[in-house]
Amino acid sequence: MNEQLEALRSALAENIRQRVAGPDAAAKAAAMRDATGPRWFADDSPIVRVHSDASMFIGGLRALLLQSLHPLAMAGVAIHSDYRNDPWGRLQRTADFLAATSFGSAEVAEQAVARVRSVHNRVKGIAPDGREYSANDPHLLRWVHVAEVDSFLAAHQRYGAHPLNQDERNQYVAETAVIARALGVPAPPMSEQALRDQIRQFRPELASTKEARDAAKYLVLQPPLSLPARAGYSLIAAAAVALLPRWARLPLRLPYLPIAEGLVAQPLGGVVTRTFRWAMEGEPEAGFAARTNAL
Numbered sequence: 006m007n008e009q010l011e012a013l014r015s016a017l018a019e020n021i022r023q024r025v026a027g028p029d030a031a032a033k034a035a036a037m038r039d040a041t042g043p044r045w046f047a048d049d050s051p052i053v054r055v056h057s058d059a060s061m062f063i064g065g066l067r068a069l070l071l072q073s074l075h076p077l078a079m080a081g082v083a084i085h086s087d088y089r090n091d092p093w094g095r096l097q098r099t100a101d102f103l104a105a106t107s108f109g110s111a112e113v114a115e116q117a118v119a120r121v122r123s124v125h126n127r128v129k130g131i132a133p134d135g136r137e138y139s140a141n142d143p144h145l146l147r148w149v150h151v152a153e154v155d156s157f158l159a160a161h162q163r164y165g166a167h168p169l170n171q172d173e174r175n176q177y178v179a180e181t182a183v184i185a186r187a188l189g190v191p192a193p194p195m196s197e198q199a200l201r202d203q204i205r206q207f208r209p210e211l212a213s214t215k216e217a218r219d220a221a222k223y224l225v226l227q228p229p230l231s232l233p234a235r236a237g238y239s240l241i242a243a244a245a246v247a248l249l250p251r252w253a254r255l256p257l258r259l260p261y262l263p264i265a266e267g268l269v270a271q272p273l274g275g276v277v278t279r280t281f282r283w284a285m286e287g288e289p290e291a292g293f294a295a296r297t298n299a300l
């Protein structure tokens with residue numbers, strides 16, 4: 006029985022690694038682990054704890070749904086991103102960036118930031134509503150940042166192995182600000198309350214657009230997965246939707262079913278998170294996992 010469980014765990018870990026970090030996951034993990042020099046964050050910092058937890062799978066999907074509500078941010082994704090034809094490539098690039106900046110050496114982190122800023126230089130154009138957009142617009146960068154941090158924190162507090170206390174949550178937000186400033190975000194939030202305040206300030210700019218609704222339908226209902234793989238993904242999607250604030254669901258045409266979510270979606274979200282965490286125990290980092298086996 007133990008051998009069968011170990012075989013199942015290894016197979017699941019390999020599948021997660023291939024999807025999230027790509028075929029060269031082990032090489033990337035080794036390069037990051039062996040890199041010398043100072044790092045932006047200590048091994049026991051809240052950002053390392055949050056970004057190395059399996060709850061990031063749910064938080065990442067919630068972030069994509071929430072970010073899509075800004076018409077200019079979504080225009081950049083819809084026009085310049087190949088997320089429909091290459092969704093796993095986009096996920097792997099995002100995972101690589103999070104791993105590099107959260108766990109890598111300062112040199113590795115700075116190189117990752119430089120690559121992203123270079124890509125952002127090419128992402129500009131005219132949105133369907135006629136407004137100009139640019140991925141390097143500090144205002145849009147701020148929205149992407151706060152939506153992401155809010156999502157990662159919400160998922161960790163609900164599904165993380167070790168939820169953060171208030172001081173740790175404030176520290177986590179302040180630590181993510183280090184990465185945000187490197188990307189060009191002016192005055193990112195430095196506390197949980199400041200994070201909530203900045204999200205509230207963005208709400209008048211958010212809207213239900215065809216691009217956002219199409220993205221939500223694709224991410225939640227029509228993911229590019231085989232039927233067997235959709236079972237696990239559907240649990241992640243349901244948990245991500247359940248974590249969205251009510252005001253974000255209506256424009257995305259996502260239902261608000263508090264009783265069903267409390268009785269079904271949230272408990273099953275806990276199950277899938279614990280399953281992923283169990284699968285990755287003792288495995289090399291896989292994008293969202295920690296940079297050392299000890300974490």
